[in-house]
Amino acid sequence: MSVRETLAGSPDVRRTNLAVLLRHLHLDGPMRRAELTDRLGLTRSTVADLVGELARLGAVEQLVADNRAGHTGRGRPSPVVRPCALGTQVLAGEVQVDQVEVALVGLGGTVLRRDRRPLPDRAPTTAAELVTTIATELAAKAPGRVLGLGVAVPGVTRDADGNVRFAPNLGWRDVTFGRLLESRMPGAHVQVVNDADAGALAEHLRGVARGCGDVVFVEGDVGIGSGVIIGGQPLVGAGGYAGELGHMVVVGREGQRCRCGSVGCWETEIGRQAVARALGLRADVPRNSLVEALHAIGPDGPRLLSQVARHLGSGLANVVNIFNPGLIVLGGLLREVYPLVSSEVRHSMFAGALAAPAEQVRLALPELGDDAVLFGAAETVWRRALIDPAGALAA
Incomplete structure (x- = not known):
């Protein structure tokens, strides 16, 4: 056994390889297992093993062609691996001055469901209640596991705890918005982010x-x-x-x-x-x-x-x-x-x-149009899952 193969089997390196492989699929979409092998620089058997683990976790699925149309190499064509949007999802929300939108987003960036409702008033509790009401309804209809909720707001937001220090167009100052959401969704992982930061992230990753x-x-x-x-x-x-x-x-x-x-x-x-x-x-x-x-x-x-x-x-x-x-x-x-x-x-x-x-x-x-901020809010939750897929998906 080579040194490279020995390292690939160690827990830390394996966790990293799973994360890198899933990130490629999440951001770039379906691809043949042979291409994943080239991208990761690992052996075919190691990549097959990694894909198999992610498949068991419900994160990816493999499609084997029934014929060899377009296949010019020797042997059977390499299976296509694609992210399983129905197996794993996150909730993404955007609070605007006059409305709230929440979407159920599958792995790979597929929007499965979405709901947009007017914001009756700009009180933080009203916004939190509306976000969590829609999120809970969407989560109840989710076809797979839901990993958390990311919410974008138009204000100066502290990353550590989702505290909105200043959102002048909402009239908010020092609002513990992250806690307001968590108190209404006990046990859920909640991430609050500035709306433009979310838009920048989404366009950088997907747009x-x-x-x-x-x-x-x-x-x-x-x-x-x-x-x-x-x-x-x-x-x-x-x-x-x-x-x-x-x-x-x-x-x-x-x-x-x-x-x-x-x-x-x-x-x-x-x-x-x-x-x-x-x-x-x-x-x-x-x-x-x-x-x-x-x-x-x-x-x-x-x-x-x-x-x-x-x-x-x-x-x-x-x-x-x-x-x-x-x-x-x-x-x-x-x-x-x-x-x-x-x-x-x-x-x-x-x-x-x-x-x-x-x-x-x-x-x-x-490129993502008005959905840029919503996709960015989703990516703030995916980022946590993509660091350690096995740990996040098995929990």
Whole structure:
């Protein structure tokens, strides 16, 4: 027996190999066992054994072709291994200013069920009750084991315990949201995350930012949230509060008063209310109505949205100068605004950005659309399971 095979059989190395194999399937989808062997650099028998263990845990399934169509090699074709969405799921939620959405997401990123309901008021207990009510209903219909609940919120969130230090657009300050959820779902693993951090994570793992190590995700709606990936790793800061770019000041004293107490914050100049003002609509216009207005804007769009475009571009110049990203992803309402004013946004950005980092950046829309934040919330729970699949799935 070789040294490599001996190491592959040790408990720690085996746990790591199981984690790496399942992560490939979770993020990249079905593939032949021979390809997994190449990716992991292990022997065929070791990979077959690892796949067999994950199959016994209900995490994957193997499909053996009945014929050799498309198979040109010798012997039988390698079995296809795919993540079993019906065997293992997580719950993912997103709290917005006016609604709550929760989805049941299977291994591999398949959304099996989802439910979206209006948020009657913005009290933390109301949001927690609505999230857990929907989550409990979805869990009761789950076809397999449910590993936990990940919830994204539009606020400054502490990673360690899900404490929401500040969510101005919800009116929350120092809300123990993680505990509120856990008290309503005893024994469940609960993870609370900032919404833009979740969006950045999802687009980095599954969307337009795959393969890009330095990414900034800007989520625009009532407020502006931002998630940052540097060197392939989330930039969270000492307490998990990094990346609050919506509250950098881009306008002087003549700017709008922000809910955070400052004046001229970026989110007051490019958020939902700013877009509504530009179109001559009331500040509290529902998001769906605002999106419909943007779709029907016609040739006057660039003129009406020119101020929003300038402020969006000048803020992005700061992002480019500070983080030197290879990619900036514009999500939420900005996904609707940017295509209408892309030229002016880019002109304003390049006018304010340093030449060297500006040459390396490109702007993109999220590949996952409005589901980016929801998928990111799911990935915060999957991350725990993927570290030790056998331990998590056997529990």
